[in-house]
Amino acid sequence: MLRDITIGQYYPADSCIHKMDPRVKILATFVYITALFIVKHFVAYTYIIAFIAGTILLSKVPLGYIVRGLKPLFLIILFTFAINMFMTKGEILYQIGPLDITKEGLYQAVFMATRLVLLIIGTSLLTLATSPIQLTDGIEKLLNPFKKIGVPAHELAMMMTIALRFIPTLLEETDKIMKAQMARGADFESGNIINRAKSLVPLLVPLFISAFRRADELAMAMEARCYRGGENRTRMKELSLHARDYIGGFITMLILLAVLINRFF
């Protein structure tokens, strides 16, 4: 149940998408998101769908894995769909009580839902095909120019690495505590909202305690190894750009260009 969440979960595979430079992948994802929000017609969506489908194929991440990442956000997508469908004025197609389904509303609903789904797929593909370490390396390098104006790039990257690193650990911990409380007869699945919220207390209290304990221990262990930020730190693996990075970046820019042309000409 808890393992359905794929955001921040790395899928190891040997593909050219995995091997790409994380900086390029992060920037490409930003370009992709920008392109997604520029789109005004379904025609332009086909470019984006083709682009993301190609990337998924190249990345060798099974489609089922990506779709599973949509599941926790299914409700939000459904909600957006419903709001758009009922709240847009226009030519009425069908009436349910006080609610009208309009032609424009239906169009808008499908349009928005597609945008959301593509958005989630694109961003989760980034984390599926990039290991957390690479991801934060990339972010750190990208933030480097901002160091001059006082952005603590290294510290931010380190915080993100740690946060990402602990997502699976905390999920595992939650799973374990849940099982242990279930063994003592706790029930997390039935009852009304108030009862359900109450039933979370035996889960959340131990979880917070263990998270604080872990944070404490980690800080101690880092200090014991003389960690003191990014000053003068060197790395074992320096990031470098290869042909595949230029090609990937180029294709992404082409998509953005195509979307722009579709929108404004």
Next chain:
Amino acid sequence: MSIRIENLKHVYNKNTPFETIALDDVTIAIEKGEFIGLIGHTGSGKSTLVQHLNGILKPMSGKIIINGLDITDKKVKLREVRQKVGLVFQYPEHQLFEETVYKDVAFGPINLGLSEEEIDQRVKEAIEWVGLNFDEVKDKSPFELSGGQKRRVAIAGVVAMKPDVLILDEPTAGLDPKARDDILEQIKNLHDRYKMNIILVSHSMEDIARLVDRIVVMHKGKIALIGKPNEVFEKAEFLESLGLGIPQITTLMNRLKNLGIPVRNDIFTIEEAKKEILHWMGRKKC
């Protein structure tokens, strides 16, 4: 309570690159009142197996029949199963959450829907049983206790549910030798007093050899050996090939025997060994 486990199979992360077979065709029959030691290396599937026994994990295939009731059946009420089978997880003190020790131990019995007097009595009994002073600890926060005491409170939380089968997953991990011996002693007392089935999961032969009726050895999700402690320890070399040792004192007796000295080698405690060696030396003098 007799427990029959038939052809149990469990796979973690099915259909992902992380797929692992945790249990593979496990079959065990446990008699009523038996004290079982479940032993195996890290990752051998012992924790996975015990989590099946009270319905927390569902098997991919196979059956678990407890007193004639197949608990893998979908229609079975899990609350009933959990009342019959109590499971103490590894590091159980990590699940403590209430403000007071009393409330924490009462969590299980309250979930069973018992009457107030019944709960009160059970909590008291369970706390006393784990070797803590009820009046002293009942109003304390579980978080101000020492590590060993926390562990005891957590075990009391499961014992208070009065299960017919008590499963303890590494109950002594991370405790000092004194606390370890105390807890093992109390588990033995519980077995002697209530004649309940106990399954003790461990990776230390020393801990379980002198307590249990039978030992189940697991390796890579399969049953490697089942038998009385002396039968299992006769296969010292096989156990060592699985990365498991036999108690040091048993190794000593085995070596003596190999040297041609006529001593028994089904011995797990120093007292017994001392007696046997003195006995042999006495015989030699005559």
